[in-house]
Amino acid sequence: MSTVRVTFEPGGQRKQVPRGTLISEAAAIANIDLATPCGGKGQCGQCQVLVKSGEANDPTDAELEHLSSDQLRRGRRLACQTRLMGDTVVEIIPQVAPIVEKSLGPQMARWVPLEPAVRQELVQLSEPVLDDQRSDLRRLADAVADKYPQLTATPSVLRNLPTAVRAEDQRVAAVIHDNQLIAIYPHREAPRCLGAAVDIGTSTMALYLIDLQDGEQLSSAARANSQAQYGLDVVSRIDYANTHAAGLAQLRRKVLGDINELIAEAVDKVSADQQEIYEVTIVGNTCMHHLFLGLEPRYLAEAPYVPVATEPLNLTAGEAGLDINPEANVFCLPCIAGFVGADTVGVIAATEMTHRQQPVLAIDLGTNGEIALWTGESLLVASCAAGPAFEGSEIQQGMRAAPGAIDHVFIRDGDIEITTIANQPATGICGSGLLDAVAVLLELGVIDNSGRFIDDEVPSELSAAVADRLEGEKNLRRIILTDECRNGQVPVALTQRDVREFQLAKGAVRAGIDILLDYAGLSADDLSEVLIAGAFGNYMRAGSALRVGLLPNIPEDRVKGVGNAAGAGAGLALISQTERSYACQVAEAAQHIELFRRPEFQNMFAEQMLFP
């Protein structure tokens, strides 16, 4: 029986194995831990490796399904499908699952091959001699040519090159982005190679600090978007930019200041240095995207709602105005339309919606609501002017999901009970609490299906405990949710006006969902899952969403919160070029449906403001 030799990189393990051995078997023999979640059946496509040289079998059907022709051409294979037919060098691609699991929850966990766009390479250059006078750059480029066929550099990096090269016997640490040398150090001064994924929400901004060398999420930071002082929603910020001479510049400075604070906080937590951040990926809605880049937002708010640019953009940190390594790359995920931004692209990419066989719906309920429907064949997206109710804004005692916010409301022993975030005394109500409260009020009959509070004639089936909570009259009618007698706090109440706000938001979202389903010729029954992204999705009770008719009638267990999936999308684009390409493809493929232009919209909206 003939044998072949296999060498595994980067570990350097070598083994002699029978010709025809699967790479996954050879890896096991070499004691290399290679994840094969589907048990080696070629179903999950996750045991990807790189065959750098040598002979192997032709790609199997499973590989043709999971890998693009471009990936296959570059040697990407599935370890469980590829047989060693000659002496072979195989590179193990580390698999990581940091962002997905932490952000989307264990139910969405998946392994992602670590293949960041920015990498640090430790390189030993050849010593220059009179017989080899290649330039410093050329010697470096030649040393990394198999990975980076056309290495180049800006003058500002070249300025450090000769000193770095000569500091330690031609051994250097090179940070490279897409054939561009972006930093160079003597080997012993090799920096940590960090990246940051940033989600610029209209209300809340989040940043994840990730080690690009192992894919680990090191820390995170979040804060309110301080543009809020110029308006709570995107339209008022666009208006501010339009009506103030330096308005756009001011708004841009605000968001840059916020991100720079988040960066400082996140690196501080792990004693890292901001200069060690070499790539940032950005998601946000189209307006946040424009304000971050300093692009004119005016035409987003005027028909026909045309963005300046929706394409994926790369710029340097210096151009972007971020306080990190100035040569770092900043990658802005693409947007789809004026009100369907890179955040929605992030949600779609992180949830891998378009890889499903069955129809699936994703809803991102932030200050704006975006809806994405994968029909099984095509991707439809829409935005709905939900208003910020689901983030707790425009609600009299609304607040964002922070300690002290009422996050859940339920009925116990005929009375209303609440829980608060972090069990702090209640100081307000956030989106999930609002949703629950409305569902509970409906259930109790405190509001009718038109959303109107019951008047003075309290029905007999209502418990005295609940009846006691009612105050005021007509439009000032309200219900106290907290139990002020017991804790002496300022009571938190829900008003008739709050319910109306909620109805507007809920009606817009639900009309959007129904229109997309209609457009695709699907019914709610066809949806295999409904994914709720955003902080709201984490706290929301599916039963309440169904009870108030925010979601169409589907089994409760098909509704899943997927947390900050937009941020997860940014994180995935940071650690994986394949995921980044996927996000770009998603944005290209998405078909934007302008809801208000659908003839049925007004009617559906009016109808869906009512409760079931």
Next chain:
Amino acid sequence: MSTVRVTFEPGGQRKQVPRGTLISEAAAIANIDLATPCGGKGQCGQCQVLVKSGEANDPTDAELEHLSSDQLRRGRRLACQTRLMGDTVVEIIPQVAPIVEKSLGPQMARWVPLEPAVRQELVQLSEPVLDDQRSDLRRLADAVADKYPQLTATPSVLRNLPTAVRAEDQRVAAVIHDNQLIAIYPHREAPRCLGAAVDIGTSTMALYLIDLQDGEQLSSAARANSQAQYGLDVVSRIDYANTHAAGLAQLRRKVLGDINELIAEAVDKVSADQQEIYEVTIVGNTCMHHLFLGLEPRYLAEAPYVPVATEPLNLTAGEAGLDINPEANVFCLPCIAGFVGADTVGVIAATEMTHRQQPVLAIDLGTNGEIALWTGESLLVASCAAGPAFEGSEIQQGMRAAPGAIDHVFIRDGDIEITTIANQPATGICGSGLLDAVAVLLELGVIDNSGRFIDDEVPSELSAAVADRLEGEKNLRRIILTDECRNGQVPVALTQRDVREFQLAKGAVRAGIDILLDYAGLSADDLSEVLIAGAFGNYMRAGSALRVGLLPNIPEDRVKGVGNAAGAGAGLALISQTERSYACQVAEAAQHIELFRRPEFQNMFAEQMLFP
């Protein structure tokens, strides 16, 4: 007989012609002026056109010779070889000959297709409507997609995009470099689209301002390199950078200041605006290249003489520090080695040496001397430490070739006669005058073949007029070249020390030539031409160069001055991407011979210091 329709762009002329008609014939029918210097025999390769769509015959042998497979794939054809086999759209590529003819003289004139890397496109975008919400960038990209398949832009340009697009019914002028939008204007504000070719000489800097839309050279400017205050030659400037804390930054500021002055002067002459310059190409020796970019020059001067980078580099004008449009592209032509720079690459490219069948030698005698030998098969380059004698430096009354410089010295009626540049009273002697003077002194017997002045015993064959010109003794011996009695000027003389300086320079250059010829197994007889670049080459008398043995023994008519061929190379790279690629290929292909490492060098150098 079947006919086909041909449409010519950009003029839009349409003609019906018999199937099988040559494009050159069809162009004549359409009254389009298409240069066919070889008379349509497919020999010169200059009647290039672009077949944008339609059917044509397969490429002929002549086309396979003149066009790369990549060019052919993109539709580039020779008009005199291509027959129209179906309805066809043909783009006429304008042919220009500005740089070559002006810099290299009519003898080197050739037509170059105008295909600058930076172009201005006048574009009508489609009006955005609710059914077409493509972003501004996307609409622009789609409108130019056939020429620029992947248009992108930096945020600073995107910031101007929405306003420009809407200022004039979606009609814009877009300036594009290599798929990158670098400027955008409403159509009516379309700028002139200018480029500048810059030759950074150690002593003298030159700039050519070129209209990128028609290839015309609009103006030029030249000035002394003000780095001279830190040293006349590259080694002393490197030394200055090494021994002063901010030395490199100082030297960089000087060269940037000089270039910015040249730019201001050149645009001022034609009432243009510096912001209208969208590309600059740069040549210079490797040290000037490094100082311009702010790259550490130290290791150029220390064995093994390794540059930081020799590769072709693109940077923005902002990064480079040039006072032009900040998004403009700056292209630095590649260098070859520590002492064979982009200027030599420019000479080789401008003279198209490597396209010859026969061996040809090019010499660039600036402050440093570089030699390039095309053997007919391979390209050898070397630098020789000629010193700045040929630029008039290190000569007691030396000066650069400027009005008042003695540029020629000859014998008339037994006496020495001179001419000066611009017929101004003689104020010094430049390189060509020095060469002539030494040849004349040799001819008269005033110096012997070792370079020594005759002593007090003046030989009888020397005329009294010449003898009267001799002054001083031993090392202070000198000969007055001017005729002070007649014009009362300070006399200009040549000293024994000047002759020694000349001998060192001449010996180094000639030894270099002989070593390259030896290395290639060629003799001087094999050289079809010797091209002398640099200001020196313009003024130099070939007879004198042969008389003193600066050049090996070849017929005088094979020696040609080609002026500022380095600058011409920069100009060609500016107006033609094909020429730019050629320059890059030349730099890659060149084999650098380190002269001092050749065992025969010392001996040859010593020998060649003598005169024939």
